[in-house]
Amino acid sequence: xxxxxxxxxxxxxxxxxxxxxxxxxxxxxxxxxxxEVEITLTDRHWVVLDFVRQDAVDQGEPPGVxxxxxxxxxxxxxxxxxxxxxxxxxxxxxxxxxxxxxCV
Amino acid sequence: xxDGNGNDHGMPRKVAIxxxxxxxxxxxxxxxxxxxxxxMGIDAMVFFTFWGxxxxxxxxxxxxxxxxxGNPSAPLPHMLAGLPGMETFATSMMKKKIxxxxxxxxxxxxxxxxxxGTDLYACKMAMDMFGLERKDLIPEVKEVIGAMDFFxxxxxxxxFFI
Numbered sequence: 001x002x003x004x005x006x007x008x009x010x011x012x013x014x015x016x017x018x019x020x021x022x023x024x025x026x027x028x029x030x031x032x033x034x035x036e037v038e039i040t041l042t043d044r045h046w047v048v049l050d051f052v053r054q055d056a057v058d059q060g061e062p063p064g065v066x067x068x069x070x071x072x073x074x075x076x077x078x079x080x081x082x083x084x085x086x087x088x089x090x091x092x093x094x095x096x097x098x099x100x101x102x103c104v
Numbered sequence: 105x106x107d108g109n110g111n112d113h114g115m116p117r118k119v120a121i122x123x124x125x126x127x128x129x130x131x132x133x134x135x136x137x138x139x140x141x142x143x144m145g146i147d148a149m150v151f152f153t154f155w156g157x158x159x160x161x162x163x164x165x166x167x168x169x170x171x172x173x174g175n176p177s178a179p180l181p182h183m184l185a186g187l188p189g190m191e192t193f194a195t196s197m198m199k200k201k202i203x204x205x206x207x208x209x210x211x212x213x214x215x216x217x218x219x220x221g222t223d224l225y226a227c228k229m230a231m232d233m234f235g236l237e238r239k240d241l242i243p244e245v246k247e248v249i250g251a252m253d254f255f256x257x258x259x260x261x262x263x264f265f266i
Binding site: 065066075076077083084085087088089090103104 | 136142143145146207208216219
């Protein structure tokens with residue numbers, strides 16, 4: 001277990017850099033994590049991240065890529081454009097959660 | 105090589121999956137692996153050969169059957185597996201289970217792979233053997249290639265033979 005600082009916020013992260021306490025998340029953290037993978041967050045990224053955060057609360061776990069594309073207006077093609085280095089992990093990670101459990 | 109986490113595992117950022125089977129149960133493993141790779145930001149290509157061509161053949165992709173006959177893992181006595189209607193029954197049971205878990209059907213999974221930027225290739229030799237032409241394949245297939253081309257495209261990749 002380690003800590004990382006993004007701007008003015010310090011959060012606990014696991015060995016892979018995923019937050020261990022989603023309650024510590026804020027937009028500054030998301031922007032800092034996004035910068036690490038060369039992403040500048042746009043409104044379209046926020047559609048995904050806002051959905052992930054809401055769905056993680058509702059379902060008790062973060063959604064996989066397929067669920068995100070089914071329940072938002074972000075298509076499969078677009079989500080790969082938004083998170084080219086891996087939407088499966090980055091959507092959850094940048095929203096302050098761990099990896100989703102599913103395979104789709 | 106770094107993954108989508110920005111972590112360096114020393115793994116290649118590319119996978120090459122060979123799908124050689126056409127039963128419903130054996131179509132999923134290769135496609136799910138390719139999709140998981142893409143979700144992690146790993147480049148992926150799939151090479152469909154022999155019975156795997158059924159997965160990308162327009163007339164076959166929606167009709168793959170669960171392989172029970174001659175399958176030592178099949179949950180029913182061998183003598184029953186080949187009886188009329190058993191294959192259809194086993195297939196529909198398997199499909200219900202898959203749908204119930206909200207796993208996409210094969211056609212949708214291949215479309216997902218394509219939308220996710222996976223390169224999908226058909227094996228030239230197998231196409232010739234089965235008398236197939238490009239027009240018989242689903243539109244998501246990138247190219248019909250031979251085994252040597254496969255090795256060229258798969259350079260540096262982790263290869264999986266399904």
